[in-house]
Amino acid sequence: MIKKTIKVINKLGMHARPATMIVKAAAKYRSEFKIRKDDMEINGKSIMGVMTLAAECGSTLELIADGVDEEYLIEEIAGLFSSKFDED
Amino acid sequence: MEKLAGVSVSAGIAVGKAMIIDRPKLVIKRRKIDESAIDEEKEKFETSVRAIYNELENLIEITQNRDNRDILKTQKIILKDPEFIASINKMITKKLYTVEYAIKKHFSSVIEIFNNLENEYFTERSTDYEDVAYRLLSHILDLKQDRYDQLEEDSILITINITPSEVTRVFEKNIKGICLEQGSKNSHSSIIARSMNLPTLVNVHGLTEKIRNGNKVIIDGNKGRLIINPDKETLEKYIPLLEKEIRKKEELLTLIDKECITRDGRKISLQSNIEIPEELDQVLKFKSKGIGLFRTEFLFIDRKDLPGEDEQCEIYRKISEALKPESVVIRTIDVGGDKLSQLLNIEHEFNPNLGTRGIRISLKHIPVFKTQIKAILRASLNKNIKMMFPMISTVGEIITIKEIIAECKSELDQAKIGYDKDIEIGAMIEIPSAAITSDTIAEECDFLSIGTNDLVQYTLAVDRDNESIESYYVPYHPSVLRLLRLTVENGHKKNRSVSICGEMASEKTYIPLLIGLGIDEFSVSPGRLLMVKNEIINCSYEKAKKIAEEALSKKTYLDVFNIINQEEDC
Numbered sequence: 001m002i003k004k005t006i007k008v009i010n011k012l013g014m015h016a017r018p019a020t021m022i023v024k025a026a027a028k029y030r031s032e033f034k035i036r037k038d039d040m041e042i043n044g045k046s047i048m049g050v051m052t053l054a055a056e057c058g059s060t061l062e063l064i065a066d067g068v069d070e071e072y073l074i075e076e077i078a079g080l081f082s083s084k085f086d087e088d
Numbered sequence: 089m090e091k092l093a094g095v096s097v098s099a100g101i102a103v104g105k106a107m108i109i110d111r112p113k114l115v116i117k118r119r120k121i122d123e124s125a126i127d128e129e130k131e132k133f134e135t136s137v138r139a140i141y142n143e144l145e146n147l148i149e150i151t152q153n154r155d156n157r158d159i160l161k162t163q164k165i166i167l168k169d170p171e172f173i174a175s176i177n178k179m180i181t182k183k184l185y186t187v188e189y190a191i192k193k194h195f196s197s198v199i200e201i202f203n204n205l206e207n208e209y210f211t212e213r214s215t216d217y218e219d220v221a222y223r224l225l226s227h228i229l230d231l232k233q234d235r236y237d238q239l240e241e242d243s244i245l246i247t248i249n250i251t252p253s254e255v256t257r258v259f260e261k262n263i264k265g266i267c268l269e270q271g272s273k274n275s276h277s278s279i280i281a282r283s284m285n286l287p288t289l290v291n292v293h294g295l296t297e298k299i300r301n302g303n304k305v306i307i308d309g310n311k312g313r314l315i316i317n318p319d320k321e322t323l324e325k326y327i328p329l330l331e332k333e334i335r336k337k338e339e340l341l342t343l344i345d346k347e348c349i350t351r352d353g354r355k356i357s358l359q360s361n362i363e364i365p366e367e368l369d370q371v372l373k374f375k376s377k378g379i380g381l382f383r384t385e386f387l388f389i390d391r392k393d394l395p396g397e398d399e400q401c402e403i404y405r406k407i408s409e410a411l412k413p414e415s416v417v418i419r420t421i422d423v424g425g426d427k428l429s430q431l432l433n434i435e436h437e438f439n440p441n442l443g444t445r446g447i448r449i450s451l452k453h454i455p456v457f458k459t460q461i462k463a464i465l466r467a468s469l470n471k472n473i474k475m476m477f478p479m480i481s482t483v484g485e486i487i488t489i490k491e492i493i494a495e496c497k498s499e500l501d502q503a504k505i506g507y508d509k510d511i512e513i514g515a516m517i518e519i520p521s522a523a524i525t526s527d528t529i530a531e532e533c534d535f536l537s538i539g540t541n542d543l544v545q546y547t548l549a550v551d552r553d554n555e556s557i558e559s560y561y562v563p564y565h566p567s568v569l570r571l572l573r574l575t576v577e578n579g580h581k582k583n584r585s586v587s588i589c590g591e592m593a594s595e596k597t598y599i600p601l602l603i604g605l606g607i608d609e610f611s612v613s614p615g616r617l618l619m620v621k622n623e624i625i626n627c628s629y630e631k632a633k634k635i636a637e638e639a640l641s642k643k644t645y646l647d648v649f650n651i652i653n654q655e656e657d658c
Contacts (some may be wrong), residue, residue, distance in 0.1 A: 020537045046171035
């Protein structure tokens, strides 16, 4: 299992489009994927989960992946956050 | 005045009073199922998810606006949410809820979570969930409630979406047009609206928000536009156009009983293309000389299992009964593998248009093919059914198909089941290789039918749905004309009739050209029948032949364009 802490840096936060991108990307991997914000932990492969995190710009999230391809999953998802989901 | 953009599914103008028919309220009671029905209920869930998923994919394809497309993409992901699927299946298995009650339960708790979020931006997103829930539930419940009682004559129907049978119902109420917030260009409802020539717009965003009951509205089906509360100037611009259209329509109706023959006596057989059996009413109303293309794709799409022999046979028989003694050409399945991947385990292909399509699917899945052939054979006792095969690229395929048909016939003989022993078979000529070798194909077939949509696309290497290369899609390109001429000549040498069933056959400007090339039969969508008939009876075969000769002698398609456009009345 690996964990990585990241920050939401796109202006609009994790609204529908970024959430869709995350779920779509995560679905390609076999590892389990969770996202934690404060004391809330959700399934990162579930759009409902990701959207209900309501992560705004500036919030800190922990990405948790567990499985054979965990490092690739984390790498791709973290990349989405740092590229601001092609927004801004 | 306000203008909204939509996707036009049926040309024409309509002016009238808007009548908004709301989404019917979905009444979902807490009902329990029997333990033995768990699997069935889960299957119902799966089928409806798949249907809505496909519906969303189609919508995404035709939606231009990026934001709207993103919304639809999110809805697609919502449908595939593993938590959602697990939660519904769990409620069905553990609590024995009906699928509709489980869906209602699930989405109301999700929507509540959203509504309790502090950030308003996120709260708004609950509408996506409401939308998905509504799409699913209305699919499952099949919306049987009658919501059109209040609909007045001459009004324009404004609503979210409509089912095919509802289109027929509202048409009977003499409404002037339909405008939908959702819907897609090729849904069954749209196909029917088109064959009825009912001005119709779909996918008009913000429709029900912007419009009020009783507003005056104009549907401009030619431009894909809805105008709400038009100002005087706009209205004055549209009224003459509308009057002209109405006059034209009335004139065309007088042609129903007229024989389809050119001014100088060449008979042309004018037939219909249909996609779904619901179009039959229109075919009969306009007294079409048979069906030149009965597409069978609707039988295979959006379902989990393959249609059986009995199920198919019953539909083919119904069409044959309704049309006899006129003929019905049934075309075996013609879709890309992408549409059937779930049914037939087909690998994803990067270029479906050049992949396992049409006859290639049938020849790869012989049992499925044989089921369809036997169903057609069994339905052929009225002796008015013909079989046609799509995407033929070489005569070798026809020879293989004939062997398979012979096998099917002997199996039916053994089972002592009757069929038309002289059933005719035909090949679609829609791949350049087939047009070029049409002499050998004509030898093995009873008739040829040119599918111009694909023939143009494959000859010119242009995807006709790709807007950025739209200008390259030229049906009157010299190369296409030569292939048409070659196919007609090869067919006629062998005494075979040559028909045309692509969109080119119902474009005014091409009709004299096609007649001049010697095409024997035109097959067009029922809504265009009378328009095409009008063109044919006003055309002279001798003049048409000259136009064709001249067009064939031209080097560039621009020269051809000038030829076919100068001689308006030949």
